[in-house]
Amino acid sequence: xxxxxxxxxxxxxxxxxxxxxxxxxxxxxxxxxxxxxxxxxxxxxxxxxxxxxxxxxxxxxxxxxxxxxxxxxxxxxxxxxxxxxxxxxxxxxxxxxxxxxxxxxxxxxxxxxxxxxxxxxxxxxxxxxxxxxxxxxxxxxxxxxxxxxxxxxxxxxxxxxxxxxxxxxxxxxxxxxxxxxxxxxxxxxxxxxxxxxxxxxxxxxxxxxxxxxxxxxxxxxxxxxxxxxxxxxxxxxxxxx
Amino acid sequence: xxxxxxxxxxxxxxxxxxxxxxxxxxxxxxxxxxxxxxxxxxxxxxxxxxxxxxxxxxxxxxxxxxxxxxxxxxxxxxxxxxxxxxxxxxxxxxxxxxxxxxxxxxxxxxxxxxxxxxxxxxxxxxxxxxxxxxxxxxxxxxxxxxxxxxxxxxxxxxxxxxxxxxxxxxxxxxxxxxxxxxxxxxxxxxxxxxxxxxxxxxxxxxxxxxxxxxxxxxxxxxxxxxxxxxxxxxxxxxxxxxxxxxxxxxxxxxxxxxxxxxxxxxxxxxxxxxxxxxxxxxxxxxxxxxxxxxxxxxxxxxxxxxxxxxxxxxxxxxxxxxxxxxxxxxxxxxxxxxxxxxxxxxxxxxxxxxxxxxxxxxxxxxxxxxxxxxxxxxxxxxxxxxxxxxxxxxxxxxxxxxxxxxx
Ligand SMILES: Nc1ncnc2c1ncn2[C@@H]1O[C@H](COP(=O)(O)OP(=O)(O)O)[C@@H](O)[C@H]1O
Ligand SMILES: [Mg+2]
Numbered sequence: 263x264x265x266x267x268x269x270x271x272x273x274x275x276x277x278x279x280x281x282x283x284x285x286x287x288x289x290x291x292x293x294x295x296x297x298x299x300x301x302x303x304x305x306x307x308x309x310x311x312x313x314x315x316x317x318x319x320x321x322x323x324x325x326x327x328x329x330x331x332x333x334x335x336x337x338x339x340x341x342x343x344x345x346x347x348x349x350x351x352x353x354x355x356x357x358x359x360x361x362x363x364x365x366x367x368x369x370x371x372x373x374x375x376x377x378x379x380x381x382x383x384x385x386x387x388x389x390x391x392x393x394x395x396x397x398x399x400x401x402x403x404x405x406x407x408x409x410x411x412x413x414x415x416x417x418x419x420x421x422x423x424x425x426x427x428x429x430x431x432x433x434x435x436x437x438x439x440x441x442x443x444x445x446x447x448x449x450x451x452x453x454x455x456x457x458x459x460x461x462x463x464x465x466x467x468x469x470x471x472x473x474x475x476x477x478x479x480x481x482x483x484x485x486x487x488x489x490x491x492x493x494x495x496x497x498x499x500x501x502x503x
Numbered sequence: 504x505x506x507x508x509x510x511x512x513x514x515x516x517x518x519x520x521x522x523x524x525x526x527x528x529x530x531x532x533x534x535x536x537x538x539x540x541x542x543x544x545x546x547x548x549x550x551x552x553x554x555x556x557x558x559x560x561x562x563x564x565x566x567x568x569x570x571x572x573x574x575x576x577x578x579x580x581x582x583x584x585x586x587x588x589x590x591x592x593x594x595x596x597x598x599x600x601x602x603x604x605x606x607x608x609x610x611x612x613x614x615x616x617x618x619x620x621x622x623x624x625x626x627x628x629x630x631x632x633x634x635x636x637x638x639x640x641x642x643x644x645x646x647x648x649x650x651x652x653x654x655x656x657x658x659x660x661x662x663x664x665x666x667x668x669x670x671x672x673x674x675x676x677x678x679x680x681x682x683x684x685x686x687x688x689x690x691x692x693x694x695x696x697x698x699x700x701x702x703x704x705x706x707x708x709x710x711x712x713x714x715x716x717x718x719x720x721x722x723x724x725x726x727x728x729x730x731x732x733x734x735x736x737x738x739x740x741x742x743x744x745x746x747x748x749x750x751x752x753x754x755x756x757x758x759x760x761x762x763x764x765x766x767x768x769x770x771x772x773x774x775x776x777x778x779x780x781x782x783x784x785x786x787x788x789x790x791x792x793x794x795x796x797x798x799x800x801x802x803x804x805x806x807x808x809x810x811x812x813x814x815x816x817x818x819x820x821x822x823x824x825x826x827x828x829x830x831x832x833x834x835x836x837x838x839x840x841x842x843x844x845x846x847x848x849x850x851x852x853x854x855x856x857x858x859x860x861x862x863x864x865x866x867x868x869x870x871x872x873x874x875x876x877x878x879x880x881x882x883x884x885x886x887x888x889x890x891x892x893x894x895x896x897x898x899x900x901x902x903x904x905x906x907x908x909x910x
Contacts, residue, residue: 346825374821378830422824
C-alpha cells in the first residue's frame with residue numbers, strides 16, 4: 263500500500279479531546295496516505311472530525327496517538343517552534359473565513375509568510391506580486407482586505423498559501439463563505455494548480471465542490487467510511503489566469 | 504526576523520486607533536513629564552537659593568534670638584527678646600572677639616507702608632551704616648543710612664527698587680518724597696541698587712531706616728531682631744562663631760552652649776539647610792512622579808492585554824503562517840516599547856516646556872537636566888519591556904487553533 267510518492271502518511275492516528283469529565287473521540291484509529299500531485303476532497307457530516315483532521319494535517323495540532331509523517335518529517339515529535347517552521351515551509355492554508363490581516367494590503371498579506379521565513383524584502387515583493395497576478399489580482403495588489411469581495415479575498419489567501427511553495431495546500435471549506443460564481447473561480451485555480459503538480463487537500467461538505475477533486479474521502483464519527491476516485495471529476499467553468 | 508518591517512507594522516497598528524493609543528500613553532506622558540519638570544525645578548531652586556545666599560556675603564554670620572534644635576530647624580523667633588544693642592556693642596568692643604571686623608545690629612518687621620496714593624506691605628529694617636558693608640548693599644541714588652541719622656534718630660528711609668515701583672511707580676524720582684510707617688512720616692534719602700531675588704528672599708523689597716528710629720519711633724522695642732557679623736576672612740568663620748558664642752553666653756549668664764538663647768549661623772549653614780530642604784522636596788516629588796510612572800506602566804499593560812485579546816485571531820493566523828513564539832513576543836514588545844517610548848518623548852518635551860514656563864514665571868534659572876532626560880528615555884523604554892512582557896507572553900503562548908477558532 264505504501265509507496266515512495268507519499269507526501270502525507272497517517273498511521274493509526276487518533277485524536278481524543280478531554281474536557282473536564284467528557285472525552286470526545288474526534289478521530290479514531292485512521293490510516294491513509296496521500297501522494298504527491300493528488301487533489302483530495304474530504305467530506306463528511308458536521309461533527310465527523312473533518313476540521314480535527316485538517317488541524318493535524320496542517321501541523322496546527324498534534325494527534326493523541328498514532329503517527330503523521332509529512333514530506334518525510336514525523337510531525338508528532340516536534341515542539342511549538344518546529345511546528346511553526348513546518349507550517350511555514352510545507353503547508354499552505356486556505357481558510358473558510360479567508361483570515362487575511364485586516365486593514366492590510368493584499369500585497370502585504372501575501373508577503374507575510376515569507377517575512378517569517380526570513381526572505382528579503384525585495385524577493386518578498388517580487389514573489390508576492392507574481393502570485394497575486396497568478397490568481398488574477400494583478401490590479402488589486404494595493405487594496406486592503408476590506409476593499410475586496412469575498413472571492414477576491416479568498417484568492418489573496420490562495421496566493422498567500424502558495425508563495426512559500428508548500429508541499430501541500432490545505433483548504434478548509436474554501437468556498438463556504440463565497441458566491442457560487444466565485445467558488446467556481448476558486449475551484450478553477452485549484453485545478454490549475456493541481457495540473458501544475460501541487461498537492462491539494464480540501465475539506466468541504468458540498469458535493470458540487472468535492473466533485474472538482476480527483477479523489478474523495480468520506481469520514482463519519484472519526485472514521486474513514488469511503489475513499490476512492492471521483493468518477494466524474496468536474497471541470498471548473500471559468501478560469502482566471 | 505525583519506525588525507524594520509516589524510517596527511513599521513507595529514507603528515501602523517498603533518496609529519489605527521489613535522484615541523486609544525493616546526489614552527494608553529497618557530500616564531507615561533504625565534509621569535515622565537513630571538520627572539523632568541521636577542528634577543529641573545529642583546536643580547533650579549537649589550542653584551537660585553545658593554546664588555542668592557552667596558550674594559548676601561560669604562563672610563557673613565547671623566546671630567538670631569532663640570536656640571537651634573539638632574536638625575537645624577529654628578524655633579519661632581518672633582517672641583524672642585534676648586538680643587540687645589548692648590550685645591552688639593560688646594561684640595564690637597570685646598577683646599575676646601578678635602575675628603569680627605564689623606557688627607550690624609538689626610531690627611526688622613513686616614509692616615504696612617503708605618504714601619499719599621498707594622500702599623504696600625514690606626520689610627522695614629532698622630540699621631546702622633555697617634549694614635550696607637556687611638550685606639553688600641549699594642546705593643543707586645542718594646545715600647545709605649548714616650551714623651548721623653542713627654545718632655539723631657532721623658526720620659529718613661532708604662528704599663529698595665521694588666518699593667519704589669510699588670509706592671511711586673517705576674523709575675520715579677523719589678529723593679525727598681515722603682512715606683508713612685506706623686503714623687510717622689519719613690523722608691526718602693536713598694534708593695538701593697537692585698540685587699534681584701524673589702519672594703521671601705527679595706532683597707529689593709526692603710525699607711531701611713536708622714536703627715534708633717526703628718526701635719524708639721516706629722516699633723517701640725529695645726531688643727534686636729538679629730545681629731549680622733562680618734568675619735575678617737572666610738577662614739576664621741568657625742573661630743568667630745565660637746568667640747561670639749561664648750561672649751554672648753557669658754553676657755546672658757548661661758553656663759554652657761546647650762542653654763543658648765540665641766543661634767549663630769553662617770551663610771554656609773543656611774545654604775546647607777536650604778539645599779537639604781529643597782533636596783527633600785525634590786525627592787518627595789520624584790517619588791510621586793515614580794508612582795505616576797508605575798500607574799502609567801500598569802495602564803500600558805492593561806491596554807496591551809486588551810490588544811492581545813482583541814487580536815487573538817490575528818495572532819493565531821500569524822502562528823499558522825509560521826510565526827515562532829519569539830517573533831510574536833517581539834511584535835508585542837515592540838508595540839509596548841513604541842507606546843511607552845513615545846510617551847517618554849512627549850513627556851520629556853512637556854516637562855521641558857513646563858520648566859521653561861516656570862522659570863519665566865519665577866526668577867529661577869531655566870535648567871535642562873540632560874541626565875534626567877536620558878533617564879526618562881531609559882525608564883520609559885524599560886517600562887515598555889517590563890509591563891509589555893506579560894501581555895507579549897500571553898500572545899506568544901496562544902495555541903494557533905484556539906486562536907483561529909476565536910470569534
Ligand atoms: N477543542 C475541542 N475540544 C473538545 N471537543 C472538540 C474540540 N474540537 C472538536 N471537538 C469535537 O470533536 C468532534 C469533531 O469535531 P470537528 O473536527 O470540528 O468536526 P467537523 O469539522 O467535521 O464538523 C466533535 O464532536 C467536536 O465537538
Ligand atoms: Mg469543521
